[in-house]
Amino acid sequence: MVGGVIFDVKRFSIHDGPGIRTTVFLKGCPLNCWWCHNPEGQAPGPELVLRAGRCIGCGACLEVCPQGAISLDSGVARTDRERCDLCGACVEVCYTGAREVAGREMTVQQVVAEIERDIPFYDQSGGGVTFSGGEPLLQQDFLLALLQACRERGIRTGVDTCGYAPWETLDRVRRLTDLFLWDLKLMDDARHREYTGVSNRLILENVRALSERGHAIFLRLPIIPGVNDDDGNIRQTGAFAAALPHLARVDLLPYHPTGVGKYERLDQVYRLPDTRPPSDGRIEEIVDMLRGFGLQVKIGG
Numbered sequence: 001m002v003g004g005v006i007f008d009v010k011r012f013s014i015h016d017g018p019g020i021r022t023t024v025f026l027k028g029c030p031l032n033c034w035w036c037h038n039p040e041g042q043a044p045g046p047e048l049v050l051r052a053g054r055c056i057g058c059g060a061c062l063e064v065c066p067q068g069a070i071s072l073d074s075g076v077a078r079t080d081r082e083r084c085d086l087c088g089a090c091v092e093v094c095y096t097g098a099r100e101v102a103g104r105e106m107t108v109q110q111v112v113a114e115i116e117r118d119i120p121f122y123d124q125s126g127g128g129v130t131f132s133g134g135e136p137l138l139q140q141d142f143l144l145a146l147l148q149a150c151r152e153r154g155i156r157t158g159v160d161t162c163g164y165a166p167w168e169t170l171d172r173v174r175r176l177t178d179l180f181l182w183d184l185k186l187m188d189d190a191r192h193r194e195y196t197g198v199s200n201r202l203i204l205e206n207v208r209a210l211s212e213r214g215h216a217i218f219l220r221l222p223i224i225p226g227v228n229d230d231d232g233n234i235r236q237t238g239a240f241a242a243a244l245p246h247l248a249r250v251d252l253l254p255y256h257p258t259g260v261g262k263y264e265r266l267d268q269v270y271r272l273p274d275t276r277p278p279s280d281g282r283i284e285e286i287v288d289m290l291r292g293f294g295l296q297v298k299i300g301g
Contacts, residue, residue: 003107004142007041007134009114015301017158017179019127022118024111026143027103029135030164032197033185034271035224037259041134046086046103049265052076054098061090061099081267108145115155128156130181137165137173147176163203170206179216182207186228187236195227211244220301222253223286225278234286238293249296252286254278
């Protein structure tokens with residue numbers, strides 16, 4: 001059976017496409033965006049998550065760890081990630097919920113069983129399922145099998161993607177996808193490389209190719225102060241979007257710091273610690289600039 005790695009399934013979502021949706025988060029991403037609010041979705045495999053504030057230093061996890069990877073540090077049970085083999089024994093005995101493993105292997109049948117629970121809500125609201133991440137295109141075979149299963153059940157599908165994948169992959173996925181939520185970070189290639197780790201050329205080529213084939217696309221622009229909110233980038237983005245032959249709308253996603261705490265739980269450093277959300281006034285200015293290109297613009301997903 002085809003399977004893959006999922007790190008979350010969010011029910012009753014209203015920000016990942018039209019109507020009420022179930023959002024399935026697939027693990028692994030080829031980008032490394034400085035502001036990523038789902039850092040637990042970047043690595044392709046499961047990862048240990050530690051909520052230090054919940055740890056009471058009882059030592060139960062130390063006793064059961066077969067690798068001896070856990071030690072107490074100022075009353076908090078810390079894990080040597082090099083020695084940890086993610087067996088999950090420490091998670092099972094942690095009754096405060098301080099420990100968990102982000103990412104679990106699931107079959108297509110298991111994921112679809114969760115999706116099917118919400119079919120009545122899709123029918124009433126015009127919703128469906130959205131496959132997000134991480135980057136869902138990174139698990140191509142798993143994604144295709146999920147999309148096919150949804151198509152057979154009459155469930156509308158969306159794919160939330162950064163678009164960084166070979167066209168051959170996208171060409172297969174597009175035939176089973178009703179809506180693409182396409183993340184566009186920066187127009188300048190050098191700046192895109194600096195803040196995401198990859199070139200944007202393939203991303204721009206792919207969304208143009210999808211648009212030329214008439215697919216429904218919501219272009220999603222995260223607005224990160226000091227990174228991509230300058231007038232030059234906004235105008236370049238507007239000109240690019242306006243030149244696409246088929247584009248449903250542009251969604252602005254104002255930066256928020258809600259994912260910052262996740263980095264500490266993964267023993268990672270957040271690279272934009274002083275960044276604050278953009279002001280309402282600045283967002284309205286960006287909306288006006290983009291609408292000046294004749295684009296339909298919405299704040300939020």
